[in-house]
Every structure is written in C-alpha cells, then in structure tokens.
Amino acid sequence: MSPVAVILDGYVDEPACLGVPPYVSPYIRTVAGALLAHGYSVEYLTIDQLRLAPMRTVELNRADLLVMIAGVTVPGKYLGGTPATLTEIQQVGHMVRGPKKLIGGPIGFGYAAGGGQKAIRQVISGFDALLTGEPAIALDNYLGGNEPAGPLDYARTDPWSIAGSPIIAQHPDYPFVMCELETARGCAHGATGGCSFCTEPFYGQPRYRGIAAIAAEVTALYASGARHFRVGRQPDILAYGAGAGEYPAPRPDLLEDLFSSIRTAAPGLKTLHIDNTNPATIARHEDAAREALRAIIRHHTPGDVAAFGMETADPAVIAVNNLKAQPDEVFRAIEIVNEEGGMRWDNVPKLLPGLNFVCGLAGETVRTYELNEQFLLRVRDAGLSVRRVNIRQVMPFEGTPVYTNNTLGQNEQRFKAFKEFVRNTIDLPMLQRVYPIGTVLRDVRVEVSGALSFGRQLGSYPILVGLPLDLPRNTVTDAVVVDWGMRSITALPAPVRINSLPASAMRWLPGIGKKKVAAVIAKWPFRDLEAYRKVAGSSAIDPVISFDIS
Numbered sequence: 001m002s003p004v005a006v007i008l009d010g011y012v013d014e015p016a017c018l019g020v021p022p023y024v025s026p027y028i029r030t031v032a033g034a035l036l037a038h039g040y041s042v043e044y045l046t047i048d049q050l051r052l053a054p055m056r057t058v059e060l061n062r063a064d065l066l067v068m069i070a071g072v073t074v075p076g077k078y079l080g081g082t083p084a085t086l087t088e089i090q091q092v093g094h095m096v097r098g099p100k101k102l103i104g105g106p107i108g109f110g111y112a113a114g115g116g117q118k119a120i121r122q123v124i125s126g127f128d129a130l131l132t133g134e135p136a137i138a139l140d141n142y143l144g145g146n147e148p149a150g151p152l153d154y155a156r157t158d159p160w161s162i163a164g165s166p167i168i169a170q171h172p173d174y175p176f177v178m179c180e181l182e183t184a185r186g187c188a189h190g191a192t193g194g195c196s197f198c199t200e201p202f203y204g205q206p207r208y209r210g211i212a213a214i215a216a217e218v219t220a221l222y223a224s225g226a227r228h229f230r231v232g233r234q235p236d237i238l239a240y241g242a243g244a245g246e247y248p249a250p251r252p253d254l255l256e257d258l259f260s261s262i263r264t265a266a267p268g269l270k271t272l273h274i275d276n277t278n279p280a281t282i283a284r285h286e287d288a289a290r291e292a293l294r295a296i297i298r299h300h301t302p303g304d305v306a307a308f309g310m311e312t313a314d315p316a317v318i319a320v321n322n323l324k325a326q327p328d329e330v331f332r333a334i335e336i337v338n339e340e341g342g343m344r345w346d347n348v349p350k351l352l353p354g355l356n357f358v359c360g361l362a363g364e365t366v367r368t369y370e371l372n373e374q375f376l377l378r379v380r381d382a383g384l385s386v387r388r389v390n391i392r393q394v395m396p397f398e399g400t401p402v403y404t405n406n407t408l409g410q411n412e413q414r415f416k417a418f419k420e421f422v423r424n425t426i427d428l429p430m431l432q433r434v435y436p437i438g439t440v441l442r443d444v445r446v447e448v449s450g451a452l453s454f455g456r457q458l459g460s461y462p463i464l465v466g467l468p469l470d471l472p473r474n475t476v477t478d479a480v481v482v483d484w485g486m487r488s489i490t491a492l493p494a495p496v497r498i499n500s501l502p503a504s505a506m507r508w509l510p511g512i513g514k515k516k517v518a519a520v521i522a523k524w525p526f527r528d529l530e531a532y533r534k535v536a537g538s539s540a541i542d543p544v545i546s547f548d549i550s
C-alpha cells in the first residue's frame with residue numbers, strides 16, 4: 001500500500017496569488033504532484049473542514065505525512081473560507097502526532113492577525129520542518145534526504161502541476177473551484193527595490209512560465225473537472241513574457257498565444273479572468289497595452305477585472321515608497337481599460353479596472369486622504385467605471401522598507417473617514433453604473449444560506465449578491481439586480497416567478513416596496529405583464545418576469 005500524505009490547506013493570499021476558497025492556489029497542485037512523484041497517495045483537507053469537524057485530526061494522525069500550506073501577506077475579507085490563524089497552525093502542529101509534519105507557503109515570510117499590524121517571522125512550533133522557498137521544491141528536496149528548501153524552478157514544478165491537478169476534485173467546493181494559474185513570479189519593479197510594502201520582490205526578477213506548460217496544466221485541470229480559471233499568479237499580466245527593464249512593454253503576441261492556448265486546452269470553460277495589472281505598464285506603453293488588452297478580451301469571459309495597485313494618489317507618498325505609478329498614469333490606465341473593456345457582454349462590462357489603496361505607508365498625512373478622495377471623485381465625475389475600490393492598511397513584513405518606516409496608528413480617524421467616504425460617495429454610484437436595475441447576472445452560486453442568502457459568480461472580484469430567499473448552498477441561478485447596497489447588490493433569481501414569489505422577497509421588486517406587497521398578493525396570480533403592470537407599473541426587470549402558475 002502506498003504511504004498516505006495529507007495536504008492541509010490553510011489558504012494563502014499574497015499580492016499575486018490567491019488560494020482562499022473557491023480559489024485553489026498553484027501551491028496545492030504542485031505539492032500534490034511532488035507527493036505523487038514520491039509514491040504517496042494524496043488526500044486533501046481544508047482548515048475550514050477541520051474547524052467544522054475537529055475529529056478529523058484522527059485521519060491526520062493516521063497519515064504518514066502532513067503538508068500544511070498557509071500564509072497571508074495581504075489582509076482581506078473572505079466569504080468562501082477563513083485562512084488559518086497562527087494559533088490554529090500551532091494547534092495542528094501539536095495535536096497531530098502521527099505523521100511527519102511540514103509547513104510551507106507565505107507563512108514563511110511572517111504572520112500578522114490582520115492589516116495594520118506588523119507581520120512577525122515565527123518559529124512555527126510542532127512542525128518537523130518549514131519548507132523554505134518554493135513549497136513543492138522544498139518538499140521534493142526534503143523527501144530526497146536534502147534540506148527542506150529550494151527556489152522556484154518551473155522545469156521541476158511544471159510536471160507536478162499537471163500530475164497534481166486531480167487534487168481539485170477533493171476540494172469541498174468542487175466543482176465550483178477557481179484554479180489560480182501561474183504565469184510568472186517576481187516583479188520587474190523590484191529592480192529598484194519594488195514598492196515599499198510588497199513581498200513579491202522577495203521572489204526576485206520576473207521568471208515567466210512557458211505557454212505550452214501552462215496549457216498542459218489547463219488541459220489536465222480541465223480533464224479533472226475544472227471549468228473556472230483565473231490567470232492571477234503574476235504581478236502584472238500585461239508584462240507576460242516582456243523584456244528587461246522596470247516597466248517593460250507588453251507583448252500582445254504572447255498574450256494572444258497564452259489566452260488562445262488556454263481556450264483550446266479548456267474548450268468548455270465557464271470563467272477565464274485575470275487579476276493584477278500594472279497601470280504604469282498601460283500608461284507608458286499605450287499602444288502595446290491596448291493590443292494586449294484586446295488579446296485578453298478576445299478570449300476571456302465577461303465580468304473580468306484588471307486590479308490596479310494604485311496604493312495612493314499622493315505624489316509625496318509615491319516618492320517615499322517607490323510606488324510604481326503616478327496618479328495621472330493610473331487615471332489614463334483607467335480610461336484605457338474602460339475604452340477597451342467597458343462594452344457589455346452577457347449583460348456585464350467585459351473588463352473593468354479595480355483599484356487598490358494601501359494606507360499607513362511612510363510619508364502619509366491627512367493631505368494624502370484628501371488627494372485620494374479627489375482622485376476618486378475625478379474618476380467618478382469623468383463617467384468612468386471602476387469595478388471595485390479596495391482599501392486596506394499595510395501589513396508590514398520584515399525585509400520590506402515599510403517594516404521600519406510607516407505611519408500606522410497616526411491617521412486612524414482619517415483612514416476610517418476615507419473608507420466611509422468611498423462607501424458612500426464612490427462605491428454606490430459605481431455599482432449603480434456597473435449593475436443597473438434589471439441586469440441579469442449569470443450563474444450566481446449560493447455560498448451562504450439563510451433568510452437572506454449570499455452568493456457570487458465565480459470570477460475575479462465577483463460582486464456579492466444578496467438574494468432575499470432561503471436558497472440551499474451551491475444553488476446556481478441567474479439573478480436580476482433589484483437594488484444596491486454599499487458593496488453588494490440585492491437580486492432575485494431570474495426569471496422572477498412572480499406568481500410563486502414569497503411575500504418577503506416581493507418587497508424588493510421595483511415599483512412594489514413594502515407598501516404594495518399586499519396589493520400584489522390580492523391580485524395573484526397574474527396572467528401576464530399587462531396585469532402585473534397595473535399594480536407595479538413598468539420597470540427594468542419586466543423582461544425577466546415569468547407568469548408561470550406552477
């Protein structure tokens with residue numbers, strides 16, 4: 001019988017890699033492949049599964065090897081899962097006694113409980129070894145009797161990524177898993193030290209994965225049932241395969257090859273999205289960037305987001321922290337992505353920018369927040385769309401300049417006011433612009449059930465959808481937008497079966513509200529739209545109302 005190895009997924013979140021459900025990080029798949037290459041039978045468990053059923057520790061005790069992957073270097077809020085805390089990691093180390101225990105991933109850079117707190121490098125007690133460097137390579141070295149360490153080497157990890165693909169079928173969310181695809185590691189801007197807060201320069205200058213290897217991995221994932229992909233494990237998708245220099249020009253030909261190869265490898269895929277995009281690449285190489293965006297847009301799926309790490313609109317903070325883009329460059333990049341990606345397809349914009357702000361950087365003052373707000377108002381008032389504005393406080397890691405030079409704790413009130421400003425003044429009008437009433441969102445998957453259920457589409461930064469109905473988890477439904485929250489929308493399953501809709505959900509119908517619910521019920525069942533309009537008037541959701549009696 002083969003020895004058994006369990007991969008315990010404590011989830012990762014890095015500037016250029018997400019592995020919190022429904023995302024599955026590349027680390028999990030390459031580690032699985034490396035274990036298979038050493039003759040292990042591989043099982044997979046998430047930290048959430050262990051929280052729900054602590055008795056599963058018994059299974060872990062019976063295994064021959066435990067490999068935990070964990071670490072968050074950018075703080076986030078998650079719906080699909082909660083990353084392992086340091087306490088939980090140490091509990092696993094101490095409570096699991098049977099197997100050899102290894103741990104790897106960005107946890108090696110340090111741990112903080114959340115944004116605004118310094119990440120401290122930890123001695124993680126209870127584990128036999130910390131896998132330093134690339135987890136799968138460090139693991140392979142360890143199992144070969146060498147030091148549990150080693151840098152990334154695609155020649156070694158590419159075959160493992162293929163062999164380890166079937167592991168996704170063990171994910172509790174399967175088949176609703178989003179496979180984070182790696183195309184590059186390391187940042188070109190790191191040549192001048194990188195942005196003061198970022199851990200990506202720890203990986204050195206960019207190394208690009210070959211298109212054939214990426215496509216072969218997608219073929220294997222697709223054969224294992226994957227239908228949702230995000231080309232997200234890289235600091236700047238537009239720099240894929242680009243030449244030397246701190247801000248290399250995009251290679252649209254390579255992006256065309258990359259995205260068309262993924263499409264060929266997964267012909268029935270449902271989601272193909274991107275993530276990080278350096279706005280300076282777009283602003284400095286406008287023509288090549290437009291061509292590159294068009295190549296992506298030819299092959300991706302709609303509702304996509306190009307996340308811009310803007311961090312601040314204050315030139316003084318940009319200078320002190322060696323940030324990559326000036327506010328005018330970011331503004332120009334927002335314009336260009338709107339022009340190239342703003343058209344609607346399947347009801348939603350094909351590709352929009354997202355904006356990330358980081359607070360607590362060195363040199364930040366009250367004036368910084370004023371400049372941030374002015375910048376966002378300029379975007380809003382220019383009629384441009386931004387899919388989402390993400391604001392966080394920096395989590396300083398040892399080895400980054402911000403570790404010893406930051407302004408955390410100095411502008412707390414202004415930070416809170418800025419968040420409030422964005423929620424009220426930017427987020428709401430942007431949601432109204434991107435998702436007007438009557439927009440039908442395809443394939444919203446319910447993740448949290450209740451009187452008000454919550455779901456999302458699988459994608460890059462999908463909007464949170466509140467459905468005022470008790471729907472079972474993993475229900476997949478089209479949903480029509482009926483209202484907006486600050487950072488979410490309210491929607492009803494589409495088509496809206498008006499003659500069987502619970503009264504509690506009816507109040508969300510445009511033209512009805514709380515007051516008219518009784519009037520609607522008194523006229524039930526409605527024969528047709530004309531009859532319904534006599535009570536509710538007309539609205540943007542009329543085309544998706546169904547008058548079935550059943």
Ligand code: SF4
Nearest residue numbers: 187194195198200235
């Ligand atoms: S450009 Fe800055 S934030 Fe982006 S990956 Fe490079 S160092 Fe990190």
